[in-house]
Amino acid sequence: MLSRTLLCLAVLNVSTPLLADTVWLKNGDRLSGKIKVFDGGKLLIQTDYAGAIPIDWKQVKTLESDQELLVKQDAYVGEKAKSLKAAEDGKVILANGEAPKIVELASIQQIVKPKPLIEDFVWKGNVDVALDYKRADKDTDDYDIDLKTSARHGAWRHNAEASYNREAQNDVVTTNNWNAEYALDHFIDEHWYWQGRLNYTRDRIEDISRQRTVGTGPGYQFWDDELGAFSLGSLLNRTDYEYSDGGKSNFYSLAMKWDYNRYLVGKTVSIFTNGELGKPLGGDSDYSLDAEIGLRYKVTEWASLNLKAEKDLIGSSSGKDNALNKTRYTAGFGVMW
Structure with a gap:
């Protein structure tokens, strides 16, 4: 029984x-x-x-x-x-x-899901690391680390980005720079928001050793959910340059920013692109582009592999030679949350 x-x-x-x-x-x-x-x-x-x-x-x-x-x-x-x-x-x-x-x-x-302290707090981000070691006629060591994160509570969203890049050939450092950015968004309604931004870049190799940019302007969030996000923003910026020889300069500019990412194949693969297109105010016809596009593959819930292409361009609509035109391709691993 x-x-x-x-x-x-x-x-x-x-x-x-x-x-x-x-x-x-x-x-x-x-x-x-x-x-x-x-x-x-x-x-x-x-x-x-x-x-x-x-x-x-x-x-x-x-x-x-x-x-x-x-x-x-x-x-x-x-x-x-x-x-x-x-x-x-x-x-x-x-x-x-x-x-x-x-x-x-x-x-x-x-x-x-309610959070322990701030119930509607939503935090997400990722850290990507790419390493390249080459031993040939020219020994090359390349390190590239990128951090991107955002946290939202109610009508406020905090965005932070940071990157570090160092490259050496035959023990001679050819690239050594880092960048940090903080932006605060206040949502006026479900889609429209106003952003304030501070960006700082330090370069120990190039002529422009320090760059500070402060900007503000409206933006529009098309969507932001578990499957991805897409936003467009416009900014009025003031940029200050400090040169390696001690000189200084500053200018105002208008810029358009975009940030897009979307999960595919059951949240296993994601495509992303973000960047900024800027145009100085006044008679100068130069323009600048700082953009990246890539793919990210989730190996586990927190680990990922990524492929990225980055473009840095300072050009002229009048046909003058570009002061900067650089494209970088990287493959690496990272963590995401």
Whole structure:
């Protein structure tokens, strides 16, 4: 009798599915998995059978989840729900003990996992490292390290970037520079934001030894979710140069920035590009371009391989020789979060 009881319990445990979130669609389909995030009009659900699936929020009829989730109906205020329960079409129940609340799906702007301190805090970024050692007629050592990260809370987003590049041939250093940038975005609504930026570059080899740029201007965020982001910004900049011989100069310029990344193949491969195109104000016809494009392949949840092409250009629309025209190709590894 005891053995039969144990057998029945074992069969029951095997046959009972693990708790999973469920999403019902307007076309009658139903998806089961784990809700990761809803942002930018896309609900991302992680499944065992098809990986991460993005769902258009307008196609969702209702949903349920046993996770504790933060449901935000505007950019500033969110309500923490112990679980979500299915409701009638176009609605969901926020279950909080004895006080459940029914809300319209159309009124929800974001669903995220609450953080321990700042509940709607979203932090992401990556560090890429490329190393090149060549032993031939010319021994070459090349180091390239890049950091990019952003953190958002409510209507504010903090962006930070840093890079270091050093190259030596036959023990003679030919490239040695580093760059750091901080930008603060304040979102006016879901898409429009205003940015303030500070950029500093230190070069120990080139004639321009120090470069400081302060800028401000509006930007537009097309989307920013678990599957990627795309934004365009315009800036009015003041740039100060310090030369290796002690000279100084400064000028004002207009610039356009872009930042695009998108996951492909079930969040395994991503394509990214970012950069800035600038034009000094006044009679000078020179322009500058600083851009990169690349691919990143996720080996694990946090480790990745990457291929990048970087372009630095200072040119002239009048046909004069370029003061700078450099293209670099790198392959390396990195971590991401």
